[in-house]
Amino acid sequence: MCGYVGVIQKKIHQSYDELSNRLRASAERISHRGPDDAHEWVSKDGHIGFGFRRLSIRDLSEAGRQPMHSHCARFTMVFNGEIYNHLDIRKKLDGISSQRWQGHSDSETLLAAISCWGLEKTLTLLDGMFAIALWDRSEQKLFLVRDRFGEKPLYYTQQNDMLYFASELKGLPDLGASFGDIDQEALQTYFRLRYVPAPRTIYENIKKVLPGEIVIYSLAGNHNLSYRKYWDTAFEAQKSVDTGYAGSREEALNDIDSLLNQLVERRLASDTPIGTFLSGGIDSSLVTALAQNQSDNAIKTYTIRFEDERYNEADEALKVAKHLGTDHTEMSVTESDALKLIGNIREVYDEPFADPSQIPTMLLCQLARQHVTVAISGDGGDEFFGGYSRYLQIENDWYSRKHGTQNENLARSLAGLPWHVIDKGAGIFRKKPNRFGPKVKKSLIKSCANSLGAFSEHYSGFWRDGLPLKGVSLDDNWQFGRTWPLDEGQMDSFGVLKSLMVSDGLIYLPDDLMVKVDRASMAASLEVRTPFLNQDLAKLCWSLPTGWHINQRDGLKQLLRETLYKYVPQKLVDRPKKGFDVPIRDWLRGELKPWGAELVNSTNAEVCELLDMEMIRQSWQEHQKGASREGDLWPALMFLSWKNEE
Template sequence: MCGIAGFCDFKKNTGTDVLQHMTDALTHRGPNDAGYKVFEASNAAVGLGQRRLSILDLSSNGHQPMIYEHLSMVFNGEVYNFKEIRLELEQKGYTFNSWSDTEVILKGYHCWGDNVVHKLIGMFVYVIFDSKRQELTICRDRAGVKPLYYFWNGNVLLFGSELKAFHQHPAFTKEIDINSLSLFLQYSYIPAPYTIYKKTCKLNPGHYFKLSLTNRFFSETKYWDVTDYYNKPRLQINEADAMAEVERLMISAYEYRMVADVPVGVFLSGGYDSSSVAAILQHNRTERLKTFTIGFEEAGFNEADEAKKIAAYLGTDHHEWYIKASDAADVFHDLPEIYDEPFADNSVVPTALVSKLARQHVKVSLSADGGDEIFAGYNKFNQSIRYTSGMPSFMQGALSNIMYYINPDHIPYFNKKYNFATRYKKMQKIWADKTPLSAMKYISQYITEDEARGFIRPEHECYKTHFDNGSRLSGNLDSLNKMLAIDYKTFLVDNNLVKVDRATMHVGLEGREPMLDHRLIEFVAQLPACMKIQQHTNKYLLKKIVHKYIPKEMMDRPKMPFIAPLKVWFKDELKEKVQYYLGEAKLKETGMFQVESVKKLTEEYLAGKQVNYQKVWNLLVFQLWYERWNKTQAA
C-alpha cells in the first residue's frame, strides 16, 4: 500500500525535484520508504514516484519504482493471490528477487501484457512505463478501491493517488468546474470520471488507459464492468446452494485479506456487514482478532454497545472510543487535508477517528464496505420500488403535472415538516419519470438539480453520471438488481471507498475491503432479487449466513447508519464555525455561491426550522476545502 505520483512531460520541463515534491505530498500514504525516477525518452520526460507503506516484504527489495528490462513500474495497493501468480510465472522460467506483489505484477505484465489484470485478486493502481514501446499504461482495480486522478492539458500528463500531488507541479491549473460543484452539492461527492477541477479526471474503475509517447494518442479501455454480470441471465439455483456458494466466496475473500507481514484488525460497527467479517475470520482462529468501534454519547447515533456484545460473543480483542463534539472539532479542520476534493459524507469524522484508533494497534484494518450495495441493505431500494409501483403510471404522471404548478412552501401544515420542499420536488420528479432507477437517483440527492442552480452563482449544465446509464442494463433485469448495479458504480466507489481510503491512509493505515472481492460480486450479481430482499427483509441471504456464526437475536435490530451526530453538534459546539464559514464575508471571498440563498438556508437551520442539515454540511465542507486549496490562487 502506498501513494503514487508522476508525470509525462512532452516539453521535458519537469525534473526530479518536482517529482519529489509531488510524491512527498503523499507521505502520509507511505511513511516507510520513498522512490523517485525520471526517464528521458525521445519525445518526453516520464517521472515515476512512490511513497511506500510496507505491508508485504518489509525489506528494501520491495522498493519502487521497480524496473525489469524495458519495464518500469510504481504500484499502489495489494494483490492477495500474488503467490499463486508467482508460482505460475516461475513455471514459465521467471525468477524473483523479493516476496512483494509488485514484482509479481511487473513480471506478469512482461509475460502477459495487459491481460495480467485478469489474474489479479485485490485492490490496485499500477503505472508501467514501457521504454521499448514508448508507452505509459495506468490501470485501476475493478471496484475502484484504490484511487487514481489524472490531469492532461495536451503537453503534460500528471497522475497521482490524491489531488494534492498535482498542486506541486507548475503546469497544474486549479480552475473549478462549476458542473462538478453542482454534482457535489447534490450528492455530497463528485461521481467519476469528474473532479472539482477542469482538465482533471478520475480513472474509472475496471479501466486502464494508455498514452503513446510517439504521437500523444490517449486511449481508455474497459476490462471489467459489474454491469456485464448483472446483464447475465439469473442463475437457476436454489437458496441453499446459493447460500453455500456465497459463504464459500466470502471465506476465501476474507482470508485473502489477512495476508500481510504486519498486524491486521477489523472495523466492527455491530451491523451485519462488519460482523460477517469479524465472525468468519475469528471462527476456528485461536489468535484473537483486534476489532475497533467508535461510539457516540448522543442517543440515536450510538451502535457501540451492540458491537461490544458481538465482539464479546466472538471473543475478539475489542477496542472502542466514545467521541464527543470536542473530538470532532479537533478533526474538523483536518478534513480538507484528508479529503483534498470536496467530500461531505456525514460519517467522515467517525471514520477518521476509528482509523486513528486502529492505527495505534495495527497497520492494516479490514472494513466491510460493499455489503449494502451487493446484498441490498439500503432502504432507498425499497423506497424506490414502493414510490413507483404504488399507483398506476397515468396517475403518477397526472400527480406530477399538478405538483409542478404548486409551490410546496404554500401548502399549510406540510410546509412545516422536515425538509418538505425538497422532498416534494423529489416526488414530483419521481412520478414524472415513473422508474425505480430514477427514483433512486432523486432519493440519493440531498439538494436537487434545481436547488443547486439556486445556490451556485454562475449558470451551469448538468453532467450525466452512471445514475443516467440505466439503458445499458438489460431490459429483462428486475428493478432491484438494476439499482444495485448503478449503486455499485456511484455511491459505493465515489462515496464509501473514497471515505475509507483517505481516512485510513491519512494515518498510515491500510484499509482493506473484503466484501469487494470481484469473485463475490460476479456471483451475487446473477442471483434473483428474492435472495436479496425477501418478505421485507433486506440482505436476506447475507443475514442467513451471519446467523450461522452469531445468534439471530443478537443481530436482529433496526439498521443504524454509521454517521456522526452533526445535526446536534452544529447547533451547539460547531455553531460558530457554521456562522463563520457560511457568513457573507466568506461566501463573497469564495465567489461561487448566491450569497443570499446560502445565508437564508443557514439562518433557517440555526433558527431551528426543519432544514436538512446535510445541505448545510455540504456547503460548509466546500468552504473549508476552498480556503485550504484555492484561496491562495483567488488572492
C-alpha cells in the same frame, strides 16, 4: 499500500534534475500514504519519471521497493494497493517460466506476470485493490490502471504535451500541473450527491481514472491519450443475470460462505499487525467472525461509540466481540472531537466531500493505527447483497409511479409556484419554520421523474427543491439522475432492485464509500482491506434471484444474514440497520454552530460568485430554529470550508 506521483513529457520541458526534484517534492506531499520509504526514478532520456512513498505491508525488505523494474528491463512500475492472490499467481509463473524471485512482495509478482502474459491478461487474474502506473519502454507507452471497484484512487491531467498523475490531488501542483477553474457540472453534481463521481473532479483540468479502466499515453503520434475498459461492472452484471445461478438457495448460501472464507483468508496475509473494524452490523460482524475463525490469536477489533443512542452501535459491537473472543477497543466520539477534526478534512480529502461519516471514519482509522497497520472492513456488503432500506421503498413507489395517472405538465406547473412565499405566510403562527412548501415541491418534482435513475435520486440526493448555485437554470435544478449508469435494456433485465444495487456499485460505492475510506485510512497511514469487493463474489451475487437477497416480505440482505447466523447468534445482530451516521443535526446546533455560522456568513468574493449564499443562510437559520436541514447544509458547509482554505 503506498502513494505515487509521475510525469511523462513528449518534449523535454523539464530537465533530468528539475524533474527529479519535482517528483521528490510532489511525493512528499503524499508521504502519509507511505511513510516507510521514499524513492524517485527518471528514465535516462528524461521523458518519464516516478516518485514513490511506501507503506510496507508485505516484504519489508528493499526487494519490495518501488519504482520497480522488470527482469526483462522492458517495464517500470509504481503500484498502490494489494494483490491478495499473488502467491497463486507466483505458482502459475513458476510452472511456466524461470523467474528468479528477489523477494516475496506482490509488486514483484505483478510485474513478473505482466512481463509474462501482458497487462490485460494479468488484470483478469487479479483479486486485489490497485492503482497501477506502468511504463512500457518497448512501446513507449504509459498505462494508468485502476481496480474494478475503485478502491484505490488515481488522478491525471494532460497539459502542454505532458501527462501528470498522482494518487492524490495534492501531489499534482509540485509536478507543474494546473488545476484550472472549478468544473460547474461537477459542482452541481456535488451539491446533489455530496461527492464528485469519476471521471470528473471539482477542477476542470483534472480527471480520475475510472474503476476498471486503462488510460494509455503514447509518446508517439499526435493522439496521445486513449482509453480501454478491462472490466465493466454493468456488462459483467448483465452477463451474470443472463447466465443465472443453476443451484438451489441452500447451495447459494454454501457458495457465499465458502467464497467469503477464502477472500477473508487472503486478506489476512500481512507482515505487519492486522485488525478489523467492528460496528456490530451484519457486514463487519461477518468479516470479523471469519477472520477470528481463521486466526490462532484474538483478532484486534475497533469500534466507535456515540453519546447519542440513536447513532450508537458500540454496545452491540461489544456483544459480538465478546462472543467471538476478539481483542476489542472502542473510542467515544463527541462534538468536541468532531470540531477538532473539521480543520483537517480539506487536507485529507482535497476535493469537497460531504459524507458525514467521514468524521467517525477518520477517528476510527486513527484509533486502529495506534495498534495495527492493516484493518479489514465490511464495505461493499450493502451493494452486492441488497442492504439499503431505500431499495424497497423505491421499488414500491416506482411501481406506483409507473402505474399511476400523474399529469407531468400539471406537476411541473404546480412545482413552479412560489412555495417559499406560501411557506412564509403559513409559518407566521408557528415557532418552528414551516417546511410544507419545499416538501410539496419535492414531491411534485419527483412525480415528474421519467426514469428510474432520476426517480431514485430523490431518495438519496440533496437540495432537491433547488440547488444553491448561481446561474443554475430550472432545467439544471430538475436534472436528476445525471450520473445514472444503466440503459433501458439493462434495467428491464435487472428489474428495479438489482438495477439499484448495480448502480450503487458503479457510482456510490467507488465515489463515496471508497473515497471516504481510502483518504481517511491513508491519512493515518493505515491500509484497509475489503473482502466483499471481489469480482467472483460480485458475479455470484448478481447471478442470484434478487428475491433471495431482498424482498418486501423478508426484508434486506437475507442471504448475508443467514451466512452470519452460522457464526454469530441471531439475537446479537438481528436489528434495524443504523449505518455509520453521526448526529450532525444536533452538532450543528451545538459545538459546531460557531464554525458553521462563520462559514454561512462568508463574504469570500469567489464563493459569492458561485453560491446563492442567501439561500444557504436561510437554510442555516431554519435549521437553528428547529427544521432538519443538516442533509443539505453539510455539503454546503464542506464546500465553504474547502473553498476558504484553498
